Amino acid sequence: MLYRRFGKTNLKLSVFSLGTMRYLGSQEIAQETISQAIAFGINHIETARGYGSSEEYLGSVIASGLLVCRSQMHITTKIPPTQDAETMRRYIKESLARLNLDYLDCLGIHGLNTWEHLDWVKSENGCMQAVREAVAEGKVRYVGFSTHGSLELILAAIETNLFDFVNLHYYYFFQRNALAIQRATEKDMGIFIISPADKGGKLYTPPEKLKEFCAPFTPLELNYRFLLTDSRITTLSIGAANPEELIEPLQVADNGGELNQAxxxxxxxxxxxxxxxxxxxxxxxxxxxxxxxxxxxxxxxxxxxxxxxxxxxxxxxxxxxxxxxxxxxxxxxxxxxxxxxxxxxxxxxxxxxxxxxxxxxxxxxxxxxxxxxxxx
Missing domain, CATH: 1.10.1060 (Fumarate Reductase Iron-sulfur Protein; Chain B, domain 2)
Known part of the structure; x- marks a missing residue:
């Protein structure tokens, strides 16, 4: 497993992160998946307030003692932008309780998708007031945002200088956000690519024609290599629903070198x-x-x-x-x-x-x- 610096946070994250949107089935599957991810060398787990029971499942794993060395396992949760600080205070408190954590390594504003959301974030009395308080109190170490918004909105959010990292959609089949990758790099922000297998093309179940043009590689492997060869990108999400879904992605987890001729x-x-x-x-x-x-x-x-x-x-x-x-x-x-x-x-x-x-x-x-x- 390769590890890269997550921008100005200076966290050293595995180049694959465990995303938890899809392990909503049971506590047992969640524990097996997390345990296997850790065994493979993954040191970053990302969840969200909105991902069903995901925070509770991860919190139970944390309470069980599976994450033996907390300082070496980095936890991110995401909370949607709120118009007022009080709601965000409550949301942060609830997420920490569900996760059985005293602090979050990273808190992402989840779905900064509209210009109204950006106004809430920039407002002096908006949600970021509560986020700043949480940072000052040691409950949150670093703050970023995830987005499905337009490139123009993403660039504007980056320019606020409020964030340490960004979660982006960017893949071989969707390169619209290339300018956001560049600007975030210039700001020394950590760059986390979300859903490269699913939103990147449902590449875990590719059609025969696509497989033909990618051979001798799988479409999923080529997309991962496209991303891993970009040293500006820190980590890619694996949204594994079970331990078996970790295997194929992690076959390229130690290959961040330049593309070969094939x-x-x-x-x-x-x-x-x-x-x-x-x-x-x-x-x-x-x-x-x-x-x-x-x-x-x-x-x-x-x-x-x-x-x-x-x-x-x-x-x-x-x-x-x-x-x-x-x-x-x-x-x-x-x-x-x-x-x-x-x-x-x-x-x-x-x-x-x-x-x-x-x-x-x-x-x-x-x-x-x-x-x-x-x-x-």
Whole structure:
């Protein structure tokens, strides 16, 4: 297992962290998963107030004495932004009690997703007042934020200088937040990549076409290598639901070196396939088409179309597309069939894409049952 400095916190974290959103099944499975993670060398566990019984399960493990050396095992929990300090004080107290901890190594503001959330964070009497008090009292060591927000919002949050680390979505198949990686690095913030297997493409159950273009590597392995070769990134989340799901990710846990020739060739095949399959319909993700009068997140809708057409990633794309209109600020935007063909986006597109037609095509390809956040 490799370990890297988590930005200005100076914590040395394992390059894989155990995320606990998915071990909601039982206390026994939680204990087995945590025990196995520690045996593999993981020294960072992340949970959240909103993850069902996750804090309680982890708290029971802590109370059992499994985490023998507390100073060498780092615990993060996440709490949503609140408009007032008193609510945040209560939330911090409750999380510490559930976790059976005297202090948190890291507290993340969970889901800093909207400009209103950022206003709450920046407010003199808002939630950060309680967070600052907790830091002063030794109940919290370091403070960061997780986000599903726009790149512009993420950059604005980084510029507040209120945070020691950031939890980001950033993967081979979603590189929109590259500027946030760079700016956070310049601010010496720790960078934690969340859900690289699931949100990164449901890469634990890849389609045959994707496996073909990634061979001799698995798609999951290539995505992990894409991230681990970036020394700016400290740690990647493994959302293991059981001990067995730790095995494949940790096979690359000691490989943070440069891409080898075979890996480079695999990435080149992926790029070539996307260009050939999409031809003149490829969306380059420039975001120039926004804002949309109907609040359609055009780039994200067309990113999903890119992946479905190029690699047959229909399962992942339907899963993500189904969250539009169903997940609030966690996945904002309307579905492609909301397009009125107003034409507002057409002159903005540098590729001259027929965006209304592509939105309709995406909807026909990916429409299905509505999706929701796993922990909701």
């Amino acid at each position: 890996e480079i060739m695999a990435f080149e095949r992926l790029e070539k396939q996307q260009n050939l399959a999409l031809a003149t319909d490829k969306c380059s993700q420039c975001y120039a088409c926004l804002p949309c009068p109907e609040n359609i997140h055009i780039p994200e809708v067309l990113r999903l179309r890119n992946l479905a057409v190029a690699y047959d990633m229909d399962d992942y794309c339907q899963y993500r597309y189904g969250m539009f209109e169903n997940a609030g600020h966690w996945f904002p935007g309307m579905k492609g069939n909301r397009c009125t063909e107003c034409g507002d986006c057409l002159p903005k597109c540098p590729e001259n894409l027929d965006i209304p037609a592509l939105l309709n095509d995406t909807h026909e390809r990916l429409k299905g049952k509505a999706g929701r956040r796993l922990w909701e």
